[in-house]
Amino acid sequence: MALDLFTVGDPIADTKAPMDVPIGERWSERRFRAKLVNRANRRKLTVIVVGTGLAGGSAAATLGEAGYKVKSFWYQDSPRRAHSVAAQGGINAAKNYRNDGDSVHRLFYDTVKGGDFRSRENNVHRLAEVSVNIIDQCVAQGVPFAREYGGLLDNRSFGGTQVSRTFYARGQTGQQLLYGAYQALERQMAAGTVEQFARTEMLDLIVVDGRARGIVARDLVTGEISTHFADAVVLATGGYSNVFYLSTNAKGSNATAIWRAHKRGALFANPCYTQIHPTCIPVHGEYQSKLTLMSESLRNDGRVWVPKERGDDRDPRQIPEDERDYYLERLYPSFGNLVPRDIASRQAKNVCDEGRGVGPNGLGVYLDFAEAMQRLGRPAIEAKYGNLFDMYAQITGEDPYEVPMRIYPAVHYTMGGLWVDYDLQSTIPGLFVIGEANFSDHGANRLGASALMQGLADGYFVLPNTINDYLASGPFEKVDAGHPAAVQALEEVRAQTDRLLSINGNRTTASFHRELGRLMFDLCGMERSEESLRKALDRIPEIRQEFWTNVRVPGEAGRFNQSLEHAGRVADFIELAELMCVDALHRNESCGGHFRAESQTPDGEALRDDENYAYVAAWEWTPEGVPPVLHKEALEFEYVHLAQRSYK
């Protein structure tokens, strides 16, 4: 173990889930034991919600409906832009509408197993329980889900599950669910329960007497930095995939809110758990700003291959069958092209590392529909995948009906995030974290169509129930802008902003971001080793050092300044990257999205180490020069028995 890089602190544990009742009763028991807030008292209590994606939008709307005074913050121009909008596939729910043996318990079981036994059973079970309410809620809001001719909701099977439990709205499920939450939120804004702060970015957390009491935020239009206060703060700010620079996240997606909260004392759990999605459009060149994901449903009919010979740069159509390597079908005869995301991604990396990758920079594999076109005919392929093929053609300028698609894995989702208990409260009382921003439900790997489920579960049903227990002891002592903690936080944010603008060096923020991202993808990406991580940990402090002495951020603080926004985010990504590498280095096992070269079976499959690593790694921030402190939350598996995944 790399004990030079961190120290081990006291273990932590969730104390909120009522463990004295069976798992199926814990959620209702928790709601029963939680203190309630009288409706008349709710309007005296203020809650800040940062972020308006599925989790934040639904939470702010629901808290507003409940009668709390809500302040909603988002960095985009409208709440409808949050990146939940881009989710394609669908949302899982244990409705068992297909009568195919699905149940709350099966969804719970699949999610714990899919997370490679690195998630907390209680949270996952609750997620499966409320999944059915989510569908009801969204239908009532008018979300136009796919339906059958009889008028009933349609389902499909997704992400390798054996039951059809995924509800969808064509390839735009995230968009439609988000608009449902967004409309509910706008309704509360009109009703006056939710106050809106558009284009306003949270830059720090204000902690008073150990409680989260407010935030420092910058109005991105006027540049004004100001303090905002509340009785509780909810972070719903999404994941941190953009630490890799190129990812499927939106350009603005960032870790600043959770990172600053971490620096104020919130523990950060499992930062190294990142999901790399296998079917993305490959990188074209240095200038590329963004990766685009294509639904993994493509693997249902497309066959993945590379040439057998390295450096074979013939037109793929000229390469005869016996000179092709359908490596997924060869390595995993029973699952073939449908192996889980992490395996498909890692094998793509392996063949490219062998020099057999295709495309301009050798980072790509073919996804070939020639056989499916022959078997099903072009019209059937058009009906199934037409929009994806069009998108591919639009971006690459190649016609996938004629030439095999080229795909390559891309960072897509981060399972890690701020540590929360069963109530979704972080280690700072009064700071709640929901959606992708927390670590809670997906363990080391997230199943398809589960991100939307978790975001809405947290926002509509979990947080609005658990936050009452905390708020029942409020309203807390009034805090205003003159409070020393607020003044200090504000000054620190101003100082950092001024410092960024004053360096006036020779490199752009984007060049640092690109450098950091490439380093993270190569050294802390699909495969990690002690060697690669040590290399990353040597280099990241150098990048940070150079950033703070040589970055050039143009413009002024008191104006709309997108360069300044980006610089602040990248500064935080650099720090977070270091913690990710420490976490990845300390976890000397392979689990879910985290593959350690040192921990594999003789035939190259991930090897989990339950004896030593069946815990959540929750990291405490320490000032520069002091190694971070690891707090372990032991994971117990009462209901789903530990087993090794196998897809051979």
Place this chain on the structure above:
Amino acid sequence: MNLKLRVWRQRSAAEKGKMVTYQVTDVSPDMSFLEMLDVLNEQLILDGEDPVSFDHDCREGICGSCGVMINGRAHGNGLFDDHPQTTTCQLHMRSFKDGDTIDIEPWRATAFPVIKDLAVDRSALDRIIQSGGYISAPTGTAPEAHSILVAKKDSDAAFDAATCIGCGACVAACPNASSMLFTASKVTHLGLMPQGQPERNDRVVNMIHQQDLEGFGGCTNIGECSASCPKGISMENISRLNHDLLGALRAGARPKS
């Protein structure tokens, strides 16, 4: 390839703007339009100049953040033959030729004041939604999802309307700067769902009222909106809105003041 860009520069809503010419060199045909602007901005930063501000986020054509007028067309839609309708972030430079001059302007409308350069404030669209673009279904009140059946054709048509991403291209392209297509898409989406019926009359009346209050122009059925819409929202939605509005007014619905 090398291009000449004429870009609208305006430091703030209060200051006057003007077109400024820039040369960009070594543009790859595989770049997206916004990546081409990124390259320009990196160069401007290193040259000590102010980079061009523009809104963008997902860069995969779904969030609705980006949108500029390209050679007089919203998102460039309608400039290129055989080119599907798209957002600015999904327009690629292979659609242009070496030596081209490209005019880039912000959406122009009173209801969309310029924030800086190409970034505008579209919060007026959110306020139209606030005025009625929702179904009142507080969390926890929902009946079992299968208790109300929805005909597939209605659900599909509602989905088509609901794909509007709120980018504002319809307003930008409309000779009257009207947001009718935006409003109509929401009225249609919710009006086709059984859950949307109880508020149907009030919704359309209030949304149209808010649209007028925001300072948008009136619709004269010209069709530039639909021709510029990255999601291909059709003019049919506007007819449906009008139909609903007349019915609502006959039924006595009046805007909340």
Place this chain on the structure above:
Amino acid sequence: MVTVTHSGQRRTPKAAKTSSVFKKVVMAVSGIILVLYLIAHMVGNLKLFAGAQTFNGYSEWIRRIGEPAVPGQTVLWIIRVVLLAAVVAHAWAAISLWRQAKRARPQQYVARKQVAQSYASRTMRWGGVILGLFIVYHILDLTLGVANPAGHDSTPYDRAIAGFSNPLVTLVYVVALLALGFHLRHGVWSATQTLGQSNKTRERTVNAFATVFAVVLTAGFLIPPLSVLVGIIE
């Protein structure tokens, strides 16, 4: 209370007194009234081919409709009042929407390209102005006769022949009627939309009908003056 984002930057719009859609409905309904009148007017005009007696008789008949139940010219005056009201309402709606559009985009684009807009839809507003001016001239010319070479005490037939024998007068009519044709082409489609009667399946039919209708009506109006000019009617 709803906080309006960046309220400082927003221009407070004038309270919308009348909904923009209501204005469009006024325009559509008044337009339909005018179109119905135009159809009757065009049919009447074709009676020029039946000779002076028939044409003048028809003109006389219009003045006597309803007699003896009501005094002479009562129905004619009702028609005139309805038409005037329709024209005023049509113009009010148009001007009001025009001004709203101007306010909605005070700063024009430097570069602008239209693809969906047809010549017909682009010329609705100025075409409407031309038609308004033409109607004034037309009444002075053929109804009151004060602007007609045959003078105000001539018969309608004489006035038509006297006027259209002059190529300049016919040219004015041809220009105005072409403007009318374009106006109708977009107007018929637009009214269908405004009254909520169009949809995806009907859209093609509505547009085709609008074109055919505009062509037929314009041709029907153009035939008599051109026939006078070339001497088919004397």
